[in-house]
Amino acid sequence: GQSLEQPSEVTAVEGAIVQINCTYQTSGFYGLSWYQQHDGGAPTFLSYNALDGLEETGRFSSFLSRSDSYGYLLLQELQMKDSASYFCAVRGTGGFKTIFGAGTRLFVKA
Amino acid sequence: NAGVTQTPKFRVLKTGQSMTLLCAQDMNHEYMYWYRQDPGMGLRLIHYSVGEGTTAKGEVPDGYNVSRLKKQNFLLGLESAAPSQTSVYFCASSYSSSGITYEQYFGPGTRLTVT
Numbered sequence: 001g002q003s004l005e006q007p008s009e010v011t012a013v014e015g016a017i018v019q020i021n022c023t024y025q026t027s028g029f030y031g032l033s034w035y036q037q038h039d040g041g042a043p044t045f046l047s048y049n050a051l052d053g054l055e056e057t058g059r060f061s062s063f064l065s066r067s068d069s070y071g072y073l074l075l076q077e078l079q080m081k082d083s084a085s086y087f088c089a090v091r092g093t094g095g096f097k098t099i100f101g102a103g104t105r106l107f108v109k110a
Numbered sequence: 111n112a113g114v115t116q117t118p119k120f121r122v123l124k125t126g127q128s129m130t131l132l133c134a135q136d137m138n139h140e141y142m143y144w145y146r147q148d149p150g151m152g153l154r155l156i157h158y159s160v161g162e163g164t165t166a167k168g169e170v171p172d173g174y175n176v177s178r179l180k181k182q183n184f185l186l187g188l189e190s191a192a193p194s195q196t197s198v199y200f201c202a203s204s205y206s207s208s209g210i211t212y213e214q215y216f217g218p219g220t221r222l223t224v225t
Contacts, residue, residue, distance in 0.1 A: 008150075033213065042200060043153065045213035087152055097168065098143075098214065100153040 002026045002092055004101035011107045012078055020073045020104045022088035030091040032064050032071045033098070038084045046073070046086075075106070083108045112136055114217035116201050122223045123191040131186040131220050133201030141204045142184040143168075143214065144176060146197040153200065159184055160206075191224045198222075 004024045012018040022032065031050040035043040047055050049064035049071060061074040075082055085103040092099060117132045133142065140161050145153040155168030157176040165176045173195060175187045184203075188195060198221050202214040 042216040042218050043202075043214075044216070048213060089153075097155065097158065099155070099169070100145075102150060102152040 002090065002099045004088055004090060004099065006086075006088055006101045006104045008102070009105045009107070011109065014078055014080060014108055014110050016078050017074065017076050018078060018106065020075075020086050020088075020106070022071050022073075022101055024069050024071075024088070024090045024101075026069075026090050026092040026099070028092045029066065032062070033089045033091065034060075034062055034073045035087045035089060035100075036084050037087065037103070043087060078108050080108050080110065082106060114201055114203055114215050116199075116217040116220050118220060119218065120221045122225065123188075124225055125192060127191050127224075128187070128189050129191065129222075130188075131199055131201075131222075133184045133186070133203075133217055134182055135184075135201075135203040135215070136182060137203060137205070137215065138181070139203035139215070140181075140206045142178065143202045143204075144174070144184065144186045145200045145202065146170065146195075147200060147219075148197050156186065156199075191222075193224045196222060196224045 006022045033048045034046040037043040047062040054063045059076045064071040087103045089098050089100045114135045143158040144156040154170050159165045159178040162181040177185045198219050200219050201217040204214045
């Protein structure tokens with residue numbers, strides 16, 4: 001089967017850097033994605049890694065190590081508006097079926 | 111460009127009632143998905159479609175049916191609602207090219223309560 005593990009909660013201070021880890025087990029692998037969801041809102045796409053290494057998009061970066069079945073999302077210069085839930089998601093065999101982790105709730109404190 | 115829209119936004123059903131949730135996208139995406147989200151469990155895939163006229167089961171398909179008669183619409187039906195189907199339902203769509211599926215765009219969600 002397929003499963004993803006990520007921490008349930010992370011707390012950080014405004015302006016700091018925070019890393020949210022994700023480990024996965026899948027049958028087949030086509031990439032690791034990250035989504036952000038604010039309370040009451042819809043998930044929105046942040047980043048996608050198909051190959052090993054770091055992808056940077058502004059204050060957000062995402063890393064993937066396929067050999068370790070591990071990835072992380074790095075948020076820099078944290079802002080209060082970054083308080084949200086972050087989900088890692090794996091695209092497995094077939095390429096169009098995406099499995100989501102349970103989500104990490106990030107609290108940013110002043 | 112409205113993106114992905116869902117109808118209705120809220121609904122309360124009694125056990126045994128039926129209803130249909132409508133999802134529409136105006137981005138000409140091939141792939142569409144229905145998820146449910148319950149507290150602490152992330153998003154779970156109910157059914158998905160890789161094109162007009164085709165549907166497939168996801169992780170939690172029991173109690174739901176879907177149809178994709180038009181490329182832009184994806185309908186989710188509950189034939190006999192149960193309290194366990196109380197959840198927030200999200201529809202999503204994605205672009206695909208040369209076998210690669212890109213990021214998913216989500217609708218605003220439908221909050222369904224079954225009493």
